[in-house]
Amino acid sequence: MENKDWPLWEIFIRSRQGLDHKHVGSLHATDAQMAIENARDVYTRRMEGVSIWAVESKFVHASNPDEAGEFFEPAEDKVYRHPTFYDIPEAIGHM
Amino acid sequence: MTNIAIHTDTQTALCNYVLQLADTNLILGQRICEWCGHGPVLEQDIALSNIGLDLLGQTRSLYQYAAELQGAGKTEDDLAFLRNERQFKNLLLAEQPNGDFGYTIVRQFLYESFQQLLLNELKKSSNKQLAAIAEKSLIETNYHYKWSAEWVIRLGDGTEESKSRIQKSINEIWTYSGEMFIPSAEEQLLAKLGMIPDVSTLENAWMQKVKSVFEEATLTMPEAMYMQRGGKTGVHTEHLGYILAEMQYLQRQYPGQTW
Numbered sequence: 122m123e124n125k126d127w128p129l130w131e132i133f134i135r136s137r138q139g140l141d142h143k144h145v146g147s148l149h150a151t152d153a154q155m156a157i158e159n160a161r162d163v164y165t166r167r168m169e170g171v172s173i174w175a176v177e178s179k180f181v182h183a184s185n186p187d188e189a190g191e192f193f194e195p196a197e198d199k200v201y202r203h204p205t206f207y208d209i210p211e212a213i214g215h216m
Numbered sequence: 217m218t219n220i221a222i223h224t225d226t227q228t229a230l231c232n233y234v235l236q237l238a239d240t241n242l243i244l245g246q247r248i249c250e251w252c253g254h255g256p257v258l259e260q261d262i263a264l265s266n267i268g269l270d271l272l273g274q275t276r277s278l279y280q281y282a283a284e285l286q287g288a289g290k291t292e293d294d295l296a297f298l299r300n301e302r303q304f305k306n307l308l309l310a311e312q313p314n315g316d317f318g319y320t321i322v323r324q325f326l327y328e329s330f331q332q333l334l335l336n337e338l339k340k341s342s343n344k345q346l347a348a349i350a351e352k353s354l355i356e357t358n359y360h361y362k363w364s365a366e367w368v369i370r371l372g373d374g375t376e377e378s379k380s381r382i383q384k385s386i387n388e389i390w391t392y393s394g395e396m397f398i399p400s401a402e403e404q405l406l407a408k409l410g411m412i413p414d415v416s417t418l419e420n421a422w423m424q425k426v427k428s429v430f431e432e433a434t435l436t437m438p439e440a441m442y443m444q445r446g447g448k449t450g451v452h453t454e455h456l457g458y459i460l461a462e463m464q465y466l467q468r469q470y471p472g473q474t475w
Contacts, residue, residue: 150259162259162266163262166266
């Protein structure tokens with residue numbers, strides 16, 4: 122069982138209740154359970170988290186950097202898509 | 217007068233018992249930390265060190281309590297670094313060298329499965345300090361148990377090679393497992409007072425626990441065999457001297473040296 126045979130997993134940690142899981146890094150493990158246990162030891166030893174997600178890296182599909190232009194640039198000059206033109210009533214407070 | 221004598225006896229027994237718990241954790245923790253930088257994969261290297269340091273943390277609470285019971289102005293460091301081989305009361309199991317990863321796993325599994333049973337009883341102790349230390353340690357121990365049991369199953373129910381190697385480790389180390397259930401004089405006295413559980417009564421539950429994990433791992437329980445003993449009374453295998461020499465060198469050479 123060589124290290125090179127162990128698949129790579131992406132690890133997501135929720136740091137506190139109510140917050141989102143955030144990508145923290147990746148690690149090697151033979152299966153999902155080991156990935157979660159390894160993540161516990163590698164990424165939560167300094168009280169970083171209360172919940173762990175592990176996703177095998179091969180299941181993460183990414184956008185193509187070569188297409189970054191047509192993908193993301195069109196959004197740059199469309200400020201009206203930001204909901205900044207509304208007056209928020211005082212009572213709502215910080216949104 | 218009699219009352220004071222009994223009290224002193226209990227106090228001494230309690231102190232020796234706490235040292236016994238502390239020494240086992242210290243030596244095993246030191247052993248596991250020897251894996252640092254040598255783990256089979258980075259993730260397990262970190263897992264091993266985490267467990268080693270958990271044990272060291274538990275050791276500190278115990279030594280601090282033992283020093284308090286002794287009342288001789290000693291510190292936790294004195295107890296760890298300035299006692300000799302014959303004064304250490306750790307289980308023989310704890311001092312056995314790491315061997316391969318499978319051997320380390322089996323050693324840990326046999327110990328943590330016992331420790332889980334023991335701490336579950338100790339947390340109900342009439343002695344508040346012991347109960348508090350047990351309760352805090354148990355959370356860590358539960359994880360150590362889970363981690364080591366997982367690996368016993370993975371290696372046992374793994375490849376032909378991993379299975380034959382871990383089975384060999386089990387057969388080799390088994391002779392050091394019985395000592396956990398043979399009470400020392402201190403343990404007998406304190407159990408009689410209801411302060412700690414009678415360790416011999418934990419053996420059946422332990423055996424069942426180990427057996428069910430071995431079954432899942434498709435491993436074979438060793439036949440009943442002669443059980444090595446002596447650790448609790450300071451009679452050790454040849455391995456303890458070396459580990460103490462390495463651990464204590466600095467304090468012996470430069471007394472009182474601090475970080």
